[in-house]
Amino acid sequence: MLPQERYNKLIEYLQEHEIIKIDQIVSLFDISIETARRDLNHLEKEGIIKKIYGGATLMAPEAKEPATSDRLSRNLAEKAEIARKCADFIKDGDSILLEVGTTTLQVAKALKEKRNLTVITNSIHVVNELMDTDFDIYVIGGKVRHGEGSVSGALTMFELENFQISKAIIGGGGLTLERGLSDYNIEEALVRKKVVEKAKEVILVVDHSKFGRDVLAHICPITAIDLVITDRNLNAELAAEFESANVNLVLA
Numbered sequence: 001m002l003p004q005e006r007y008n009k010l011i012e013y014l015q016e017h018e019i020i021k022i023d024q025i026v027s028l029f030d031i032s033i034e035t036a037r038r039d040l041n042h043l044e045k046e047g048i049i050k051k052i053y054g055g056a057t058l059m060a061p062e063a064k065e066p067a068t069s070d071r072l073s074r075n076l077a078e079k080a081e082i083a084r085k086c087a088d089f090i091k092d093g094d095s096i097l098l099e100v101g102t103t104t105l106q107v108a109k110a111l112k113e114k115r116n117l118t119v120i121t122n123s124i125h126v127v128n129e130l131m132d133t134d135f136d137i138y139v140i141g142g143k144v145r146h147g148e149g150s151v152s153g154a155l156t157m158f159e160l161e162n163f164q165i166s167k168a169i170i171g172g173g174g175l176t177l178e179r180g181l182s183d184y185n186i187e188e189a190l191v192r193k194k195v196v197e198k199a200k201e202v203i204l205v206v207d208h209s210k211f212g213r214d215v216l217a218h219i220c221p222i223t224a225i226d227l228v229i230t231d232r233n234l235n236a237e238l239a240a241e242f243e244s245a246n247v248n249l250v251l252a
Contacts, residue, residue: 006039008154011186014058021055047218048186075207078231079103082205083110085252086229092116098126100150101171103205120163122156124149152187160194168199172206174213177245180221182214189217196220203227208234222247
């Protein structure tokens with residue numbers, strides 16, 4: 001079993017049982033104690049688990065993820081503005097990866113006037129939105145998260161290896177200068193982390209409410225993001241802090 005498969009199964013176990021012991025990991029995956037400890041060290045470094053005596057538990061989230069139905073209507077005007085600004089950075093003929101999220105869904109709507117795009121996505125909502133276009137659409141396979149209309153998990157990670165990603169448009173649950181980008185769902189965060197690693201250019205689309213928020217699963221440092229697009233309701237002092245840190249910040 002590959003390390004990423006073990007990570008995913010470890011996370012699933014912790015989501016169900018809350019705590020896992022080293023000897024359970026050794027037995028569950030038929031690996032050495034040293035390998036089990038390396039796995040826990042990796043997940044702790046990613047901000048996903050917290051090591052405790054003899055084992056580990058999941059890091060407690062700052063807050064539960066709001067329901068999709070609530071997020072679809074929350075800050076909708078701002079998200080639409082962000083999406084239209086993002087479309088300015090996409091050219092006819094581009095090959096892009098459009099990640100799952102309520103703001104990225106608005107980006108999909110804003111891109112419908114473009115021509116000859118190739119779109120890679122793990123969002124069922126994005127696929128439905130772009131179904132009436134002439135775009136070449138590639139859907140990444142994996143486990144469907146029913147409430148979100150997203151696809152994630154180990155299979156998604158493997159399939160991402162088959163794509164060259166020129167531009168990735170992603171969202172997230174929280175953004176800070178200190179910890180960078182984070183999200184509520186661990187499996188989706190791991191997929192997004194892989195997207196960031198593979199993409200030549202990463203465009204983050206988040207509304208102002210995500211700034212200063214640090215949620216469950218770490219995705220990447222702020223330095224891994226090439227462009228951050230947000231709305232003009234972002235606090236001026238907070239915007240100045242990000243700009244002083246050489247973050248390429250665009251207000252829609």
